[in-house]
Amino acid sequence: MLATGYKRVSKKRPCCVCGKPDWCSTTVTETISFCARSTLNSDRVSRYGWGVFYHDASRSDFSFDFKRNFKQLPKTKKSKVSHEMAPLAIRDKVYRKLIELSPATSNHVIVKGRGGLLERGILDFSHYGNLPRLINERRVLVERLVEELGKEGLRSFEGIPGFWRDTRRRLRLWSEQDAFDDLMLIAFVGPDDLIRACQIRFMRYIPNKSGRYVWLSSLKEKDGCGPGAPLHHANPCSRSAKSILVTEGALKAATAQRLLPDRYVVGNSGVATSHREIIETARRKPLEIAFDNDSFTNPHVARALAALLRSRSADQRSFAYDDAVTILSWDRRVKGLDEALLASLKLSSLTVAEWLKGLTPECREQANRQLFPG
Ligand SMILES: [Zn+2]
Structure with missing residues (x-):
């Protein structure tokens, strides 16, 4: 079997690593993904910083001109160990x-x-x-x-x-x-x-x-290292804020912090990253989740959001608190929280049950699988 070409991701077939419909691509057989956004746990990192992910063990299946674009790295999965970071x-x-x-x-x-x-x-x-x-x-x-x-x-x-x-x-x-x-x-x-x-x-x-x-990483270089996926705190000095708001990305977090000064805003580098740090930051405080408005229709986002909800309930049980979790929503035609705020759109706070009710069947299945496993 030969995989001789690439195809771009699309709205119908979003990237299976980051869940987005653009920039990333796969081989035609979909056995290898090239994610433009995430290198976390990738098998390789390309010269341009793309994460290369193999989806099955049959990696001898491909024979396209790989060496031209990608540095040869050790063949074993996850063998590229990040060197220790400086203090x-x-x-x-x-x-x-x-x-x-x-x-x-x-x-x-x-x-x-x-x-x-x-x-x-x-x-x-x-x-x-x-x-x-x-x-x-x-x-x-x-x-x-x-x-x-x-x-x-x-x-x-x-x-x-x-x-x-x-x-x-x-x-x-x-x-x-x-x-x-x-x-x-x-x-x-x-x-x-x-x-x-x-x-x-x-x-x-x-x-x-x-x-x-x-x-900004040098993970693919000899003796280089990667940053992991840290959580961004938009205004660490504003600890008195009553509730923690999480959105995707440091830029969105900056906009949200400026326009919602009564919140303590954090931004992760992707919907599925930094969950533990988010949970710890929001412990014993209300948590508002404001990922892109496509959690209703994008199964990847729905799954990540549900995983975060599940970690939050586990944390609530372990540390005995019951502060609310809400999911922020706005006009569905507008994707990001930043755009919604800049356009002065009305934000509504959904309970978890209300959020689940609004999901497409495919998204609800993904969410339920996270929330009620087994
Ligand atoms: Zn991707």
Whole structure:
């Protein structure tokens, strides 16, 4: 059996890794997925940061020109072990300096472009940078970074996701290739206000496609490491907030935090990620879930949301509290919470039972399987 081509994912056949209908692709036989958004637990990572996932054990089935696009990595599944990350304070220092030396404001596409910061109602740019598109520009930036941080006594970049050393021991940042798009750097901040990791948003606008995000990672390089999938805390200082609101992505979280200042807003990097951290953050507090409005029709989102609900009930039992969980909903034609808020749409809070009632049969089956296993 030969798999000779690729096909793009679509609304009908969304990516089985991230659940989205665009950017990602599979082989025609659907035995291998190439996810543009997630490398978590992938079998390989491509040169451009795509996660490559094999769906069955018959990986000798494919014979297309794999080596041309993808680095040869060890064949055993999950054998690519991430090296240990540097201490939090060091990571924070490096990423803050990186953003300071190459701020979002140095690239108008990131600030004013389609899908940029201003369009999202984000007015504080301090957590956003401009990752140079060209390898030579990144090299210059790294030299400045080394010089500046050297003055502060920081000399090792070991364990900082995104950084690695080439065979001549030169410090490198991210990919060995020039990128076609402008690249926004998005800081993921922890509850202690320290930057854990950065995501990259490819700024090219393509109608009817959502943005493409990858982690700033050097997992695929020798001695490099990946950031895992940390949870972003939009305003860690606002601990007095009564309820915790979770949405997908740091940018949506920033918009939501600005427009819903009475909430403590967190953003995960995908509907299925950081569940434990969300549960811990929301312990003994009301939890509002505001993933994209397609949880009613997208089985992947419905399943992830139900898994989160299940972890929350388990936590409620273990820690004896009964604060409410609600699912936020708005006009179904609008996808993200950020768009809904910017358009001043009315938000409604659904109970779990109300949410289940609104799901398509396929989504309800997925949700029920999570909520009532066995
Ligand atoms: Zn995908």
